[in-house]
């Protein structure tokens with residue numbers, strides 16, 4: 466018998482989609498190329514928007530999040546002009562973030578999917594998708610009425626659509642981050658963004674004992690060149706701890722290099738293949754939107770696929786792009802704005818001086834204008 470939906474990829478997008486489809490009694494199979502421990506151990510995102518939390522709650526997927534997630538409502542900016550804090554929970558729509566590490570969310574979603582009777586095959590690397598037929602590396606094949614490509618931005622699903630002529634809009638922010646995960650308690654009560662002549666530095670809480678830090682670094686940087694000492698001294702300098710107090714240091718658990726790039730597929734699917742999450746578009750991590758867009762798209766795709774499979778009505782699928790793209794583009798616009806706020810040009814010529822002056826004018830506007838702060842808060846927490 467043909468499966469209702471074959472889902473490729475067990476990241477946030479694939480697992481939310483799988484759970485929502487099971488809720489509607491639709492049979493699905495998830496194929497994931499990696500082993501379970503690898504999927505459950507990959508630390509990436511941490512900031513969930515209010516919309517994501519609502520979706521998870523509506524479908525009974527928020528038990529871990531309620532027990533261990535923490536509410537975050539403030540962020541602060543540091544620069545040579547000092548420090549200011551925005552209590553964004555009191556601004557804009559009054560929405561807040563829930564900080565909950567992505568790997569814990571993935572673990573919860575996975576356990577719930579299996580508990581609800583879902584089928585998931587680990588170590589199943591998909592090589593080809595065509596007309597509902599999905600072929601894995603070991604030669605096995607499975608056919609679904611629909612295939613959901615939730616296999617991330619380097620996946621087979623997007624390559625398949627691209628080969629069929631779907632175009633991509635793409636932007637390279639020209640910036641690279643060293644993303645550091647430290648076994649150290651957060652040093653600030655808020656998310657911290659530091660603008661510095663040496664480059665941006667960021668501080669984001671993850672749990673009571675783990676903190677994520679970001680350091681802007683040159684493109685092509687080898688993480689091996691960043692010793693723990695170098696990481697901490699650079700963070701101390703850029704976060705201006707001589708002025709504002711030392712960081713709580715601890716062993717570095719992980720350091721990876723992320724080039725800030727964004728892209729959006731013109732159309733996230735056609736026929737029997739539909740995409741959600743990073744597969745449908747990659748967003749630079751500057752405003753922490755990626756996992757949240759994945760949840761949004763999985764929710765919308767689940768609705769459209771349910772209509773198609775239970776009522777033989779493909780109008781939801783026809784509307785899927787129009788349903789998601791305006792919100793996806795709003796997230797990209799804000800993320801791009803955030804990137805221009807956090808990263809100034811580093812050269813010393815007249816153009817670079819102009820660019821840096823604009824960066825500080827932007828920061829000053831955010832510090833002093835209530836209207837700008839409301840706009841920031843609405844977009845920072847919104848999806």
Ligand code: RFL
Nearest residue numbers: 474476477478498510511591616617742743754755756757
């Ligand atoms: P994922 O998480 O990449 O999952 C895709 C899954 O598909 C599997 N796969 C395949 N399986 C079978 N066959 C194949 N051929 C396959 N190819 C791939 C992969 O093994 C994997 O399990 O995509 P998904 O589900 O779309 O989720 C997207 C999010 O993971 C991503 O957008 C976020 O992590 C982005 N992001 C953040 N987003 C937020 O909303 N808030 C944050 O605070 C935040 N911080 C971040 C981030 C991303 C980061 N990096 C590493 C770019 C911080 C960082 C450092």
